[in-house]
Structure formats: structure tokens, C-alpha cells
Amino acid sequence: MESENQKLLQSYPYFWGYTPEQDYYTQQGIISSKSHFTTPRGLTLFTRSWLPQTTPPRGIIFMVHGYGNDISWTFQSTSIFFAQMGFACFALDLQGHGHSQGLKAFVPNVDLVVHDCLSFFTHIKQSNTTFMGLPCFLYGESMGAAISLLIHFAEPQGFKGAILVAPMCKISDKVRPRWPIPQILTFLAKFFPTWAIVPTPDLMYKSVKVDHKKVIADMNPMRYRGKPRLGTVVELLRVTDLLNKKLCDVSVPFIVLHGSADVVTDPEVSVELYEKARSEDKTIKVYDGMMHSLLFGETDENVQIVRNDILSWLNDRCNGRTVE
Template sequence: MEDEQTSLLKPTYPHYWGYTEEQDYYVQQGISAAASHFTTPRGLTLFTRSWLPHTPSHPRALVFMVHGYGNDISWTFQATPIFLAQNGFASFAIDLEGHGRSQGLKAFVPNVDLVVQDCLSFFNSIKQDPKFRNLPCFLYGESMGGAICLLIHFADPKGFKGAILVAPMCRISDKVRPKWPIPQILTFLARFFPTWAIVPAPDLLYKSVKVDHKKVIADMNPLRYRGKPRLGTVVELLRVTDFVGKRLGDVELPFVVLHGSADVVTDPAVSRELYEEAKSEDKSIKIYDGMMHSLLFGETDENVEIVRNDILQWLNARC
């Protein structure tokens, strides 16, 4: 007989099951899905997933997805690409270096610029597949993944038709940014001990997920990083968000940015700045009253459906 936790997971989190049951679940959802590995030009082996519409015709567009810090693409994250595949969009995602099933020390991201190149290499390999040539291509990023999507745009300005940015970490808010001399001390220590997991920080899961039973589900993810942030990762994220924050006015691709007004992990005010400063002629912003950081999982099912439908409506209008 199933225990209560297993019964909570089985309706929507196929990664909890064995491989055969997982594939059966995707078939029941009307999509096809696959897991694989991709070796980057620098020799790093990264875990990837794809979610495709289960129809004989071509997908309407390709969506390339980037997860956030400490997360992965196999647990709660994949509910969104399953939804997109059900609506005709082929989605592809990669566990970033040091995350999920990918190679690298857990939650250690020493150089985000290399991560950007990893993503571009994988995404471009998909674009070159004859099945997907000439289809519109979109970026999708959550939290840290939103910042990485903007960096991908800067690296390849014409490579994507638009971006969906969910609670993006475009700049560390002054309200939570460490005060002088803490960043300087962290930078100094990171030169000698970059992998040390000693930076004091609360578990972001409980600041991200609103619904109590969903906190339980998210916490059961066997691939979730539970340790303190590593020195090198913190210093690198401070560097990258400073860089992105100074270049909000250089963003030119079409985008929609979605943020909860009650988000204390990333700042909705910075998303407003992105919307106001970006050069993009086609740009939209959605600020959801009272919603927290995990818009596409941690909210009530009704709220998750609102955000999903806003994303779908935005994609439909551009395909």
C-alpha cells in the first residue's frame, strides 16, 4: 500500500517513479519525453531532457529552458515543459554545471560565462536538427536562469525570437545585498577557498514556495542542494548580477517578465526596471499580487494556472 508521501508525488512528478512508469506518464499526458547527456566543447557532461508534442506534425516553436540556483530539470521544474508540450511547443532543458545529474561539484558555479556557452552549445545542437530547422526559438529562465537567458541574448543577439523570464535574478536587490565590507571579504576568501560551503543563508525553498504541502514535495527532491552556498558561487553570482543589472538598457529581444509582488528571493522592482529600461519594442510585464518566488509550482493550483496561461497567451501571439 502506498504511503502518503508517495501518493502526493505520483499524480505529477514522474521522476519519482521508475523509467517505465515515467514513460507511461508522459504518454498519458499526450506528449513524448526523453532524457540524454550532452558533452560541451569544454568536455563537461551535462544531463538534458526534452518534452515534445505527441503529434505527427512539427511543433509550433522550440522553447529552451534554464533552471534556477540549486534546482534541476527533473522534479517540479518539468511540470511547465509538460504543459508547453501539451500545447504544441517542444521544450528542451539542461541541468547546469554542478546541478541535478550534470557533472561538477554540487552547486558550485565558478564561471557563469562558461555556463552560458554550455547552454548555447546545447541549444544550437537542437536547432541544427533537420526536424526543427526554421522553427521560432524562445528562451525561458527561472530566477538565476532568467539572468543566464539575458546573458545568452547578449552572446547571441539574433539567436532567439523572445524570452520568458520568471522571477529573474537580474540584480541583487539593495534590500538583501550584503553590505560593505562583506562582499570584499567574500571575494578575498573565494580566491583561496572557492568551494567552501560556508556563506550563511536561509533555505530558499521555504521563502519561495507558498503552499505547505508543496513545500513537502519540493523538499523531497533527491537532487536538491541543501547546503550553504559556496564562496565561489556567491561571488560569481554577485559579479554576474552586477553586470546584468548595468546592462538592462541593452536588452533588445522581445520578452515577458513575470514576478510575484511578495517575492523576497528576487526583487520585483528590478523586473520593473528591466521592463522600463530595455530597448525591446515588444516587452510585457506581469506582477502578480501576493504571489511568491515559485510562480509555476509553489503557488495554489489556481495561481499556477493563471501564470501558465499568461505564458501560453504570450507564446501564441508570437507563433
């Protein structure tokens, strides 16, 4: 176990002061930067970019993290991989998450979050002539995948495709509060929306399979560890119920990836998304025995399988251009 922990710590050396942050990115063969973006509604959000170091990007990936997560810890291992493969990646900490403005883990209106993301993504598209004409993709994990679908609904022609990792199109019945709790929560949320009292277990331990990776995930200083807030839960229930009814309206090309052992979001709903979506170009991958955190929490071998499936899908939609 000690050697496994050491191996994983070395994968993120700048977190522990082993390597200066920019030196680490240089060693990875990419360029990374961080900044802040002010949304049209005046909210200040923390942003990051990950770019190929030696070649022009062949596509842009706009990335959306999941509930309680952020873009500066394990999430960015996927961004680094995509940048190494020739893609320019951009992401922001959502309202109330990571280094962004807002009460921790309080998301009272997902529609506003969608507009925040769209504003930032549009800003990126228009900010650099290098990006003109490049194919643009959405990437979302869990709640971030649900938000990605809502972004698609808001701007149907804005993206060439979407990568949906364990999408929260419906909260799994295994973690969803049972009747009459949702009705009680909805009533209380009208008066006490910020109360962190919803009786839900820490989802990180239900998401990450490998024990020593649970240790790393739990070390994230920005990870939200409190109980879900009333207003956030009620809003996520509203949004997932809405999405579940609008699966047939999805028209963007997409790949949806889900673990069969996921107890946080429902893999059967991903199958339903694949079957109902009117997209002419759609792909589904359901991984036997894998859990919710497909791109970090699984064994390294499993993570690489998922990465390769996504990369193959991207390569097929970027005019066959690949990175050697």
C-alpha cells in the first residue's frame, strides 16, 4: 500500500511541493495557466487552461466538473491527458465550488450556471485566432455531464460533440432520498435553502473504487465534505427530472460512458439516453464492474481503457488528425 500511495503522490507532485506547478506541467509536455472570469451576472469564477506545448491544438474541449469537486485536483489529470493528445482544454470552478465565488456547494439555479459556462466558453472561442475553425467539444462528469446537456440545449449548434461521463440525468434510487423526504426537503428549501442537512452519505467513497486513490481524493483541500444543502438538492432533483424527460431532444453527437457498478448515477439512464436521443452520431460504453469515478477512481489500467475510448472517439471527429 505504501508503494501505491507513493506512486500516486508522485503523479501529482506539485500538490505536495515536490515540484513547482509550472515545472510539473512542463514535464508533462503541456502549457497550463489559471485566471478568473467575471460572468455577465457579476460572479467571479476561477478558470484553468491546459494546452499542447509544441503543436497547434487540433480541437477544443470545454470541461465541466461534478458536484462537490473542482478543477485543480484529480479532475485535471484528464485535462492534462487531453492536452498531451493535442487538445486545448478549458474549465472553470462552478459557482460555490473550488476557488470560485459563492457559498460552498450551494447551487440554487442550474440555469444560471449553464449561462456562466456558455459565457466563458464563448469568450474563449473569441479570444484567440488560433482557435478559429477548430472543432469544439463539451466534456462533463456526473453533474457536469448534466450541465453539458443543458448547455447543448441552450446552444444546439455550438459544439461538434459531447463526452458524457457517468451523467447525472437521474439521481440513482440508491442514493436518492425516499418518500416523503423529497417532499419535506422541497418545503423546507423554500425557507432555509442554504441549510446543509440532507441525509446523504459522502459520495466520494461510493465513487472511487481503489483504496489508495480514496486517500488522494480525500486530501483535496477544496473538496466539499458537508451534507448537501437543501436548495442544491431540490435544484438537482428538478434538473435531473427535467433531463430525464428530455432525453429524446438530445441531438448533439455524443459518447456516453458509465460503470455498471455506479451507485451514484444510474447506468440504465445512460442506456436510455443512448436509445432515445435523436442524435445520428451516438456511442455508448458501459464498463462491467466499474464505479462512478471512471477517470480517476478505477485502477490505472481501467482509467487507461476509458481514456483510450474517449480519445478514439475524438480522433474520429477531428479529421483523423492524431498526435504521434
